[in-house]
Amino acid sequence: MVDVGIIGSGIIGLSIARELAGRGLAVRVLSRKPPRQTTSWAASGIFPPAPAFSAAGPGEQLTTLSDRLHRHWHQELLDETGINNGLATCGGLYLAVHEAGLTRLRAEANDWQTRGAVTEWIEMTALGQVEPALAPAADRGLLSGALLLPEETQIRPPRHLQALEASCRQRGVEFCFDSEVQEVHLADGRIDHLKCSHGREDAGVWILAGGAWSQRFAEAFGSHVRPQPVRGQIMLLSKPAAVLTRVVNVGLEYLVPRPDGRVLVGSTLENVGFTDGTTESALHRMRAFAGRLVPALADAAMETSWSGLRPASPDGLPWIGHSPNVTNGLVATGHFRAGWHQSTGTALIVANLLTDTPSPIDPTAFAVDRLSAGEDFAEATMQRAAADMAAISW
Numbered sequence: 001m002v003d004v005g006i007i008g009s010g011i012i013g014l015s016i017a018r019e020l021a022g023r024g025l026a027v028r029v030l031s032r033k034p035p036r037q038t039t040s041w042a043a044s045g046i047f048p049p050a051p052a053f054s055a056a057g058p059g060e061q062l063t064t065l066s067d068r069l070h071r072h073w074h075q076e077l078l079d080e081t082g083i084n085n086g087l088a089t090c091g092g093l094y095l096a097v098h099e100a101g102l103t104r105l106r107a108e109a110n111d112w113q114t115r116g117a118v119t120e121w122i123e124m125t126a127l128g129q130v131e132p133a134l135a136p137a138a139d140r141g142l143l144s145g146a147l148l149l150p151e152e153t154q155i156r157p158p159r160h161l162q163a164l165e166a167s168c169r170q171r172g173v174e175f176c177f178d179s180e181v182q183e184v185h186l187a188d189g190r191i192d193h194l195k196c197s198h199g200r201e202d203a204g205v206w207i208l209a210g211g212a213w214s215q216r217f218a219e220a221f222g223s224h225v226r227p228q229p230v231r232g233q234i235m236l237l238s239k240p241a242a243v244l245t246r247v248v249n250v251g252l253e254y255l256v257p258r259p260d261g262r263v264l265v266g267s268t269l270e271n272v273g274f275t276d277g278t279t280e281s282a283l284h285r286m287r288a289f290a291g292r293l294v295p296a297l298a299d300a301a302m303e304t305s306w307s308g309l310r311p312a313s314p315d316g317l318p319w320i321g322h323s324p325n326v327t328n329g330l331v332a333t334g335h336f337r338a339g340w341h342q343s344t345g346t347a348l349i350v351a352n353l354l355t356d357t358p359s360p361i362d363p364t365a366f367a368v369d370r371l372s373a374g375e376d377f378a379e380a381t382m383q384r385a386a387a388d389m390a391a392i393s394w
């Protein structure tokens, strides 16, 4: 029997598996689909500047811890597997498109400065020197302000997941990628075994990292663990050569350039339950956004499009900790829009909890039973997001 079984092969499950196997534990990962079919594979991989520790709340502390660890993991994964996960500090531009947007952007700039990030206002007349593909939009008066965050970073999710899986295999992690967990059997306040589509699974400790689907196992792992699925759609445009060098953000919409000429266009925040897939209307809007902001993208071929379901929690913090219901269960889910950025710190905290080791940040803010039942994050988030979009988008 393995020491630890993990439900989920997304960024959270694989990161935890790697960390635990690195500490000498025997680990088995179960998931009903391979990593390339997870929400994690579908993500954009943007890491905004990590806040300074002193100014940070618990979620920001987790981001900052993780951001530092990502720099180490990048090199370790490269050394261990030969796979470069594409972690690169490319910088991010935040653009305002009208007066309300500019007011909003000024407030955001203050926030970033308070959190210790480097910020630089770019005059409209100079925007074309910073990012030539944005010159036409600036010249046509479509933009009212531009803020540069030089520390913004990107990672290539598919490459990182491939590197994680390879590293896990080298560390002896077992995988079962076509196994749906159907039931969690309890006995004497413990998880006795799991009933899966391919049969029974046993482990000393179980970790729930099932993303938006984790709520199915709330009874065993903690009745408050009820992440809500929030769909995000992405379109991949392709040009023969790179047209942008930085991530470009306008409100909740963004362009993420890859060095090979591909550009990710994202995204949506949709409360549509577990309905996956893309919609004509969202793709149309994203294409119009890209073409209007960067005319060079107006004729770009759409290579493909996809969607993922982000796991949202009521208070915006993930659940990371021991299950209040069983003695051999831990939870790591609910990372919503920051699962990639916060993955390494989450893995560290889970491994520390499991091995009774203190963590660099206090994990109690992420406790599994911290919320009262019935709190509904998705609705509140949707309303905030809709207001945000109205204030700052075209």
Ligand SMILES: Cc1cc2nc3c(=O)[nH]c(=O)nc-3n(C[C@H](O)[C@H](O)[C@H](O)COP(=O)(O)OP(=O)(O)OC[C@H]3O[C@@H](n4cnc5c(N)ncnc54)[C@H](O)[C@@H]3O)c2cc1C
Binding pocket: 007, 008, 009, 010, 011, 012, 013, 030, 031, 032, 033, 034, 035, 038, 039, 040, 041, 042, 043, 044, 045, 046, 047, 179, 180, 181, 182, 209, 210, 211, 212, 213, 214, 216, 231, 232, 233, 234, 266, 267, 307, 308, 309, 310, 311, 332, 333, 334, 335, 336, 337, 338, 339, 340, 341, 342
């Ligand atoms: C469009 C989009 C863009 C994003 N961009 C960013 C970004 O730029 N930066 C960032 O930090 N985050 C981003 N995110 C958020 C990030 O992708 C998520 O927070 C993260 O992927 C969640 O990872 P996870 O491992 O918890 O869940 P998932 O990736 O959903 O993995 C869940 C796993 O559980 C398995 N599973 C579920 N139920 C069962 C079951 N019953 N039996 C067996 N296995 C099961 C699934 O098969 C899967 O392997 C984005 C998300 C989307 C959708």
